[in-house]
Amino acid sequence: MSGDVAELLAGSGVDVDVSSRRLAEYSYDASNYRVAPLAVAFPRHAEDVSRLVATCRRAGVPVVARGGGTSMAGNAIGRGVVIDTSRHMNSIVSIDAASRTAVVEPGVVLSQLTDAVERHTGNRLTFAPDPSSKNRATIGGSIGNDACGNHSVRYGRTGDHVVSLDVVLADGTRLTATRTALRATDSDDVAAVERASQLTADLKALATGYMAQFRLELGRIPRQVSGFHLANLLPENGFDVARALVGSEGTCAIVVGATMQLVDVPSSALLLIVAYDDVVDAARDVTTILKYSPAAIEGIDEQIVATMRARRGPDSVSELPAGRAWLYVDLDGEDDVAVEAQSRKLQGELRALGRALDCREVRDPVERRKLWRVREDGAGLSSRLELPDGSSVTSWPGWEDSAVAPEDLADYLADFRSLLERHGLIGVMYGHFGAGCMHIRITFDQRTPEGRQVMSDFLTAAARLVVRHGGTLSGEHGDGRARSELLPEMYSPTIMEAFSAFKRLFDPTNVLNPGMIVDPEPVTNSLALADIPALPWQTTFVLHDANGSGSGGFAEAVQSCIGVGRCRSHGSGVMCPSYRATGDEKDSTRGRARVLQDMVRGATSAEEGWASQDVREALDLCLSCKACSSDCPTGVDMATYKAEFLDHHYRGRLRPVAHYSLGWLPRWLAVTSRMAPLVNAVLASPMRPVGLRLGGLTTERPLPSFASRRQLRRELAPHRNGDGDVVLVVDSFTKGFRPDVAGAALRVVADAGHRADVRTDVCCGLTWISTGQLHQARKRLRRTAASLDDGSDRVIVVPEPSCAAALRKDLPELVDSPAAHRVARRVQSFAEYVSARRDAGWTPSAALPTSVTVQTHCHEYAVFGAATQVRALKAVGIDDVHEATGCCGVAGNFGFERQHFDVSMAVAEQALAPALRARPDAVVLTDGFSCHMQARQLTENPSPSASRHLAQILDPLERQE
Known part of the structure; x- marks a missing residue:
C-alpha cells in the first residue's frame, strides 16, 4: 500500500518517503499511541501542501498535518500521509514592530520566533505562548492544539494571538481565515472565492442554528480547549473564523501560514518560589496569588523534584525551599522596586493564610532558568518516577491535560487523588495552577488487557469528575485519540452534533486527520505498548527496564523514549548534535528510539531484530556523545543502545573497516609507540591518503603525531610509584597522542598535595564500546576492574574525560561485579578532581590565564x-x-x-x-x-x-x- 501511495504522489514534486524506517519514525508522537502512516511528505511551500492534499482526497487517502510531533494526545499521527511542515516550511516571513505582528510558516519553532522577535525589536516585543515544549513545538502544532504555556495566566492561549490563518482545505483550496471573515488567499482564484463565500454562509447558518447551546456550553472557563471552539463564530465574538479553527487539530484545514500578534516585554521580573506541604494546599492559595496579577503560577510536586535529584544530582534543584509541593510565581512590572514591593506584600498575605511553608525570591537569570527547567521537563521527568523507597514506576499521559476554573482547582485535586486511590494508580501532578490546568501523568498499565481495562474505566470516571467540577477534558493538548471518545461525557448531544456539522463543512469526505474530535476510536485502541512480543533480548550491558531495575531489559530500555522531543531542540543543551546538523527526524534521539521500538515490537525473533537494516541506518549518524543520557528528560541513553545493537548486528558479519582501524586503536598504539618516528614519517609521505582510505578514514582531517614510549617515559621520569594516595590512570589517548598531558597531570596532582601511583597498563575499552565490540571491551574492563580494585578508596583520576566516563558508567554496566562498582565509585575526571582539591583548600601555584x-x-x-x-x-x-x-x-x-x-x-x-x-x-x-x-x-x-x-x-x- 505504501508503494501505491508513493506512485500516487510521484507527480506532485514533493519529497515523499515510504521507507519502513521513515514510517517507524512517524508512527509515534509524544502520546501513548502508535499508528503507522502510509507515507511521510516534506512539502516546501503552501502550493506543495495544496497539491498533496488534493491528490490524497481524490484517492481517499487520509492526511495528517504534523509539526514538531510533540502531541500528547495522539493527534499528530495517523493512517495515510503524514505531512511534516517542520522540515522545510519553517521561515519567519516578516516581523512588523509597528503593527505588532509576525508572519510565519507553520513549521517555525516557538522559541525561535520568540528569539527573532526580541532581537528584531530590541527586546521590546515578544511572542507570548510558551508551552514547556516551546524549543521544539511549532506554530502549526500550537495552533492545532491551541497550546498555552507557563505564562497563560497573563497571555492566554495561542488562539488569543492569532490574527489570521492561511489554510488548505481538504480539496486543496487555499483560503485565509481572519478575525471577521473567510476569503480566498488568491483573489484571482475564482473557485476559491466561491468556496469561501459558500463556506462563510454555511458557518453563519451553523452559528445561528446552535447559538443558544454555544453560549451555554462553550467558552465557560479560560482553558476550555476540548472540542471545536465554535463560540468564536457567535455575533458577539465577531464571527472569528480564524480562532474557530484554532484547536481543530488539523481536522478541518491545514495551516500553511499564520499572522501572529506580539506583546510587550515586561521591564522587570522576579520569580517567587512558594513551598507547600501538599499540592492541594498550593492550589488553595492560587486565587489569592491571582489578585497580584502574576504572569505565571506554575506548580510541581515532590515526585518530580525527587526524580530530578536522583537523575541529575541535588544541585539541580538546590534553590527550592523545603517542602513537598511548590508554586512558581512570576511577577513583573515597570521597575524592580515595584515588583519587589509586590512580592513582599504577596508573601505576607500567603504567610498569614498559613498554608505556605516558605518563600524564596529568585532574581538571578541562571538560577531562574535552572528552576524553570525542572518545571518544563515535567513530562519527561515524571515518566519514570523515583519513589521514596528507592524504586521507580512509569507514568503515562492520557489524563494529563484536564482543567477547571482556578477557584475550583483545590477541590478537584482532592477528589482526583481519591479517584486514583480507588483505581490503584499513582499520579504525578504539575501544571498551570494559575489557569486551573493540570498535567497529571498516571501509572497506567498498557501492556496487559487487565491494565487497559483499568485505564479505560479510570478515564471515564475522570471525565465525569472533571465535568462535575465544571471543567474540561483538555486545557491545551487537545482531545486527539486520548480523549475524543470521552467528549460526550462533557458535551450534550446537540453540541456533539454541531461539532460533526462543523467538520463536514470543511472536510465533507473526512480526509483530514479522521477520528480526532469527531467519530473517534476507543481510547485504548492503537496503544504503542499493547501486545509487544516478549522476546529474550539478551544484552551485554546491564540495561535498566521501565521500573528502574537492571534486568537486561533491552525492549523496556528503548521504550523509555516517550517522544517529548527535547532532542529536536536547537537551543540550550548538548543533545542531539546530528539532528541539529541535518534537521532530519531520523537523526534525532527520538527518531532513533522510535525505530528501535518498532524493531522490538515487530521482530518475530531477537535474531531478526538485531539484523535490522533500518536500525543500522538510523544509528549511523549517532555520535555516541552520551548527551541524551543527561539532557533527555527520560534518560534515553542512545550511545549505549547503539553499542549494544552494533555488537549483535555484526556478529558473524564483516564490520566496517573503521571498526578495526579505530575500534582497536589501543592495540595499534601499543605497536606505534615502538616505532613512532617511522609511522609519523609514513603519514607525512605521499602514502598517507592511501593508508587512510584503506583504514576507512577521511583524508580531510590532519592526523595527530603518534607518541613514542620514550616520550611517555620522559614525561613520567621524575615519578616513582610507591605509596601514592591518588591513582593517576594514563589512558590510551593520552599515552598515544598527548604524553605531555600526562606529565602535566602528574605535576598538578603533586602541586595539589597528593602523591600519585601512575597506571599506564589499564584500558577503559572505550573504542571497542563505541564501535559495538562489547566482548572485547568487557574482557579489558574485567582486567581493569581487577587491577584497580586494590582494597583502598583512593581516588582514581583519569585525564581523558571520555575514558573517565567509561570507567564511571560503562564499567559497572558491562562487568557488573562488586569490584567494577567499587572502582567506578572511585573514578574522577581531571576537572572533577581539581574542583575537589580546590574545595579542600588547595591553591594552584601556576600562573593562570585570565x-x-x-x-x-x-x-x-x-x-x-x-x-x-x-x-x-x-x-x-x-x-x-x-x-x-x-x-x-x-x-x-x-x-x-x-x-x-x-x-x-x-x-x-x-x-x-x-x-x-x-x-x-x-x-x-x-x-x-x-x-x-x-x-x-x-x-x-x-x-x-x-x-x-x-x-x-x-x-x-x-x-x-
Whole structure:
C-alpha cells in the first residue's frame, strides 16, 4: 500500500518517503499511541501542501498535518500521509514592530520566533505562548492544539494571538481565515472565492442554528480547549473564523501560514518560589496569588523534584525551599522596586493564610532558568518516577491535560487523588495552577488487557469528575485519540452534533486527520505498548527496564523514549548534535528510539531484530556523545543502545573497516609507540591518503603525531610509584597522542598535595564500546576492574574525560561485579578532581590565564555533570569563562570516518567553531582528545598549543602570558 501511495504522489514534486524506517519514525508522537502512516511528505511551500492534499482526497487517502510531533494526545499521527511542515516550511516571513505582528510558516519553532522577535525589536516585543515544549513545538502544532504555556495566566492561549490563518482545505483550496471573515488567499482564484463565500454562509447558518447551546456550553472557563471552539463564530465574538479553527487539530484545514500578534516585554521580573506541604494546599492559595496579577503560577510536586535529584544530582534543584509541593510565581512590572514591593506584600498575605511553608525570591537569570527547567521537563521527568523507597514506576499521559476554573482547582485535586486511590494508580501532578490546568501523568498499565481495562474505566470516571467540577477534558493538548471518545461525557448531544456539522463543512469526505474530535476510536485502541512480543533480548550491558531495575531489559530500555522531543531542540543543551546538523527526524534521539521500538515490537525473533537494516541506518549518524543520557528528560541513553545493537548486528558479519582501524586503536598504539618516528614519517609521505582510505578514514582531517614510549617515559621520569594516595590512570589517548598531558597531570596532582601511583597498563575499552565490540571491551574492563580494585578508596583520576566516563558508567554496566562498582565509585575526571582539591583548600601555584574558552566535553557533561569543567576553572580563580556548549563533532571515531566528515564539521559549527572565531586569541580548554583534534582542525594555527588540557593550564611549570 505504501508503494501505491508513493506512485500516487510521484507527480506532485514533493519529497515523499515510504521507507519502513521513515514510517517507524512517524508512527509515534509524544502520546501513548502508535499508528503507522502510509507515507511521510516534506512539502516546501503552501502550493506543495495544496497539491498533496488534493491528490490524497481524490484517492481517499487520509492526511495528517504534523509539526514538531510533540502531541500528547495522539493527534499528530495517523493512517495515510503524514505531512511534516517542520522540515522545510519553517521561515519567519516578516516581523512588523509597528503593527505588532509576525508572519510565519507553520513549521517555525516557538522559541525561535520568540528569539527573532526580541532581537528584531530590541527586546521590546515578544511572542507570548510558551508551552514547556516551546524549543521544539511549532506554530502549526500550537495552533492545532491551541497550546498555552507557563505564562497563560497573563497571555492566554495561542488562539488569543492569532490574527489570521492561511489554510488548505481538504480539496486543496487555499483560503485565509481572519478575525471577521473567510476569503480566498488568491483573489484571482475564482473557485476559491466561491468556496469561501459558500463556506462563510454555511458557518453563519451553523452559528445561528446552535447559538443558544454555544453560549451555554462553550467558552465557560479560560482553558476550555476540548472540542471545536465554535463560540468564536457567535455575533458577539465577531464571527472569528480564524480562532474557530484554532484547536481543530488539523481536522478541518491545514495551516500553511499564520499572522501572529506580539506583546510587550515586561521591564522587570522576579520569580517567587512558594513551598507547600501538599499540592492541594498550593492550589488553595492560587486565587489569592491571582489578585497580584502574576504572569505565571506554575506548580510541581515532590515526585518530580525527587526524580530530578536522583537523575541529575541535588544541585539541580538546590534553590527550592523545603517542602513537598511548590508554586512558581512570576511577577513583573515597570521597575524592580515595584515588583519587589509586590512580592513582599504577596508573601505576607500567603504567610498569614498559613498554608505556605516558605518563600524564596529568585532574581538571578541562571538560577531562574535552572528552576524553570525542572518545571518544563515535567513530562519527561515524571515518566519514570523515583519513589521514596528507592524504586521507580512509569507514568503515562492520557489524563494529563484536564482543567477547571482556578477557584475550583483545590477541590478537584482532592477528589482526583481519591479517584486514583480507588483505581490503584499513582499520579504525578504539575501544571498551570494559575489557569486551573493540570498535567497529571498516571501509572497506567498498557501492556496487559487487565491494565487497559483499568485505564479505560479510570478515564471515564475522570471525565465525569472533571465535568462535575465544571471543567474540561483538555486545557491545551487537545482531545486527539486520548480523549475524543470521552467528549460526550462533557458535551450534550446537540453540541456533539454541531461539532460533526462543523467538520463536514470543511472536510465533507473526512480526509483530514479522521477520528480526532469527531467519530473517534476507543481510547485504548492503537496503544504503542499493547501486545509487544516478549522476546529474550539478551544484552551485554546491564540495561535498566521501565521500573528502574537492571534486568537486561533491552525492549523496556528503548521504550523509555516517550517522544517529548527535547532532542529536536536547537537551543540550550548538548543533545542531539546530528539532528541539529541535518534537521532530519531520523537523526534525532527520538527518531532513533522510535525505530528501535518498532524493531522490538515487530521482530518475530531477537535474531531478526538485531539484523535490522533500518536500525543500522538510523544509528549511523549517532555520535555516541552520551548527551541524551543527561539532557533527555527520560534518560534515553542512545550511545549505549547503539553499542549494544552494533555488537549483535555484526556478529558473524564483516564490520566496517573503521571498526578495526579505530575500534582497536589501543592495540595499534601499543605497536606505534615502538616505532613512532617511522609511522609519523609514513603519514607525512605521499602514502598517507592511501593508508587512510584503506583504514576507512577521511583524508580531510590532519592526523595527530603518534607518541613514542620514550616520550611517555620522559614525561613520567621524575615519578616513582610507591605509596601514592591518588591513582593517576594514563589512558590510551593520552599515552598515544598527548604524553605531555600526562606529565602535566602528574605535576598538578603533586602541586595539589597528593602523591600519585601512575597506571599506564589499564584500558577503559572505550573504542571497542563505541564501535559495538562489547566482548572485547568487557574482557579489558574485567582486567581493569581487577587491577584497580586494590582494597583502598583512593581516588582514581583519569585525564581523558571520555575514558573517565567509561570507567564511571560503562564499567559497572558491562562487568557488573562488586569490584567494577567499587572502582567506578572511585573514578574522577581531571576537572572533577581539581574542583575537589580546590574545595579542600588547595591553591594552584601556576600562573593562570585570565580568560578561557571551554569546549564542553560531551561524556564529561553527561556523566560527571554539565558544569564540571566550568566549575573547575572558576574554582581556581578563572572567572572569565566562555563555554562552547555542544559536541565538537569528532566524538572518537565518528569524525575520523570518511563518510561522517561533513556532518562532523557541521556539528562543529553549532558551538565550537563560532566560539573559536569569536575569541581567536583565547586559551581554549579541550580536555578531550577529540575536542583537541577538532579545535586544531578549526584553528588557523594547527599546532598542539592551539588548545590545552586543564592539566596544562594548571601545570606549575607553565607560565602564561
